[in-house]
Amino acid sequence: MEPLLKVDDLRTQFHTDAGLVNVVDGVSLELKKGEILGVVGESGCGKSVTSLSVMQLLPKDISKVASGSITLEGQDILAMSPSRLRKMRGNQISMIFQEPMTSLNPVFKIGDQIMEAIRFHMKISKKEAKVYAIEMLKKVGISRPESVVDEYPHQLSGGMRQRVMIAIAMACEPKILIADEPTTALDVTIQAQILNLMRQLQQEKGTSIMLITHDLGIVAQMCDRVVVMYAGQVVEETDVKSLFKNPKHPYTKGLLASLPQLSGNQNKLKSIPGQVPALDEMPTGCRFAPRCEFRMDECDTSKPNLLNVAENHTCRCYLYQKEEIPS
Amino acid sequence: MSTLLKVNNLIKHFPVTKGFFQKQVGAVKSVDGISFEIEEGETLGIVGESGCGKSTTGRALLRILEPTEGEVLFDGVDIAKLPKKELRAFRTNMQMIFQDPYASLNPRWTVQQVLEEPLITHGNLTKTEVKQRVTELMELVGLSPQQASRYPHEFSGGQRQRIGIARALALNPKFIVCDEPVSALDVSIQAQVLNLMKDLQQKFSLTYLFISHDLSVVKFISDRVGVMYLGKLVELSPTKSIFAEPLHPYTKALMSAVPIPDPEIKREQIVLSGDVPSALHPPAGCAFHTRCPVAMDICKTLVPKWSEVSGGRKVACHLYEQNHTKEEQGSCH
Numbered sequence: 001m002e003p004l005l006k007v008d009d010l011r012t013q014f015h016t017d018a019g020l021v022n023v024v025d026g027v028s029l030e031l032k033k034g035e036i037l038g039v040v041g042e043s044g045c046g047k048s049v050t051s052l053s054v055m056q057l058l059p060k061d062i063s064k065v066a067s068g069s070i071t072l073e074g075q076d077i078l079a080m081s082p083s084r085l086r087k088m089r090g091n092q093i094s095m096i097f098q099e100p101m102t103s104l105n106p107v108f109k110i111g112d113q114i115m116e117a118i119r120f121h122m123k124i125s126k127k128e129a130k131v132y133a134i135e136m137l138k139k140v141g142i143s144r145p146e147s148v149v150d151e152y153p154h155q156l157s158g159g160m161r162q163r164v165m166i167a168i169a170m171a172c173e174p175k176i177l178i179a180d181e182p183t184t185a186l187d188v189t190i191q192a193q194i195l196n197l198m199r200q201l202q203q204e205k206g207t208s209i210m211l212i213t214h215d216l217g218i219v220a221q222m223c224d225r226v227v228v229m230y231a232g233q234v235v236e237e238t239d240v241k242s243l244f245k246n247p248k249h250p251y252t253k254g255l256l257a258s259l260p261q262l263s264g265n266q267n268k269l270k271s272i273p274g275q276v277p278a279l280d281e282m283p284t285g286c287r288f289a290p291r292c293e294f295r296m297d298e299c300d301t302s303k304p305n306l307l308n309v310a311e312n313h314t315c316r317c318y319l320y321q322k323e324e325i326p327s
Numbered sequence: 328m329s330t331l332l333k334v335n336n337l338i339k340h341f342p343v344t345k346g347f348f349q350k351q352v353g354a355v356k357s358v359d360g361i362s363f364e365i366e367e368g369e370t371l372g373i374v375g376e377s378g379c380g381k382s383t384t385g386r387a388l389l390r391i392l393e394p395t396e397g398e399v400l401f402d403g404v405d406i407a408k409l410p411k412k413e414l415r416a417f418r419t420n421m422q423m424i425f426q427d428p429y430a431s432l433n434p435r436w437t438v439q440q441v442l443e444e445p446l447i448t449h450g451n452l453t454k455t456e457v458k459q460r461v462t463e464l465m466e467l468v469g470l471s472p473q474q475a476s477r478y479p480h481e482f483s484g485g486q487r488q489r490i491g492i493a494r495a496l497a498l499n500p501k502f503i504v505c506d507e508p509v510s511a512l513d514v515s516i517q518a519q520v521l522n523l524m525k526d527l528q529q530k531f532s533l534t535y536l537f538i539s540h541d542l543s544v545v546k547f548i549s550d551r552v553g554v555m556y557l558g559k560l561v562e563l564s565p566t567k568s569i570f571a572e573p574l575h576p577y578t579k580a581l582m583s584a585v586p587i588p589d590p591e592i593k594r595e596q597i598v599l600s601g602d603v604p605s606a607l608h609p610p611a612g613c614a615f616h617t618r619c620p621v622a623m624d625i626c627k628t629l630v631p632k633w634s635e636v637s638g639g640r641k642v643a644c645h646l647y648e649q650n651h652t653k654e655e656q657g658s659c660h
Contacts, residue, residue, distance in 0.1 A: 042513035217586030258518035271518035
């Protein structure tokens, strides 16, 4: 089946004081219809920049997509005109952001902000749009939608604001929803509400979701497939069960081992020594090599490729060179 | 073990004023009458959602914020009533590690200066002794002493938090309030810092009050855990028993809401409806009754008592008040 969204060998560059750096370096991923794809990694691994590249929302003056391709149902997003992009955003692909506090405009009423998207994409009258906006608010579980449409963002709590963001994002029934750390700023009980809501919408409408998060617990609960990123590259990709049961890449293993568990007793956490390399000081070989406990000589000198280590399971590591299966 | 810190009915209200004469029209009841004890050498974890008053509690204990009412007995001395001058000297016993390693270090000071300051203010060490102590502290937290002349921006988040820890340790305190010390860090780095804190605790027999919103982190580091909701403690139990069998409905909901990093585990989730009410007008009776799945009529009017249920487990809930037989506990599931 042709994937809905296909990112191929994406390279996104930023101008920094240290010169031009590749923040995303050769990322390929696919989003199939109706699935929830998790993109995990720690800060600075390029997960958000990948999603901003897909939406073409990168700050133009300091960054650009240097090479690679992004296609939505076979159409090249990188070649789209600004007006074509505007038609795509919100209608075919929507995005919700981490900060529900700052992603709504403080000087416009909630209703106006939902109606803006509806009226732009659906060409319906103001009255109809308002009815539809109230309906959307009801759908995302806001208790008194009739009065909330006329309120301003500061009158709502964080959880309600994120619900409003979801209402805006889902208003035009997009095929793809990109959720960039949608619950990071929220408390756990509110996080549970929002995640349930996203899952429910996904099941009802068959929306594909690209869920960007650093929380492996959320990944385990929500996702079908997972892409693990480290320092701008994909290091492992597989279905969610294999990732947690049989992680391959030393980074994924280390990440899972360093989580404090809610069940069982732990006296000491396993941690990954050192820290993520700076963007302008990337190692010449494997980017994880300086922190890796299984490092070999070749890891320092040459870059490993993504290998097929099992069916639907790829991993960027020399340890599995012998085990590679032909694709 | 002896009790190091005993807190009696601690209250911190922030007045809300209005108009030209700053007339007080209300109060945000951030911490509304909590009592607990911390044993020497133990870690008491405090969990709760944003706005529940956990950070305010930590700050009021050290008198970074002046408590409105209540007693804080540290080794028998009431810190809450200590005159300013004595307090200053007394503070060498208690220190704090802050949440944001980016904001809690002066960007214009080198690490040397950051670590020197408490030593110069409180100790009477010679210049060489101070230098020696700084070297010692840096090695203790796993930093290279050669980095002492660097500025905070040259370090990563995890390293900055290590500097914050070294600063807290400088005067050999007995008690450290750790306010979300690993919340701003990535998991792999978080594990490093948590291990370090545990090692240091053993080495210097430190007592921690560990404030966090992350239940799994609290479980890892604490001996006992207190759960706060809207300015009050709702449950306080040894770590093992609270995670094995949470008593208060809020604790139950909180625990079931944490996503578990294992896709094979499918469990019943208690999803609370609505948001935390405002601390300006907390609900009458039990503050949790507006969201509680098992609320009864009595909860709406009567504040539940803070009482011991069994073996060192305290809870404030009407379900456990009259007699806490097993059958009754079962009925709230």
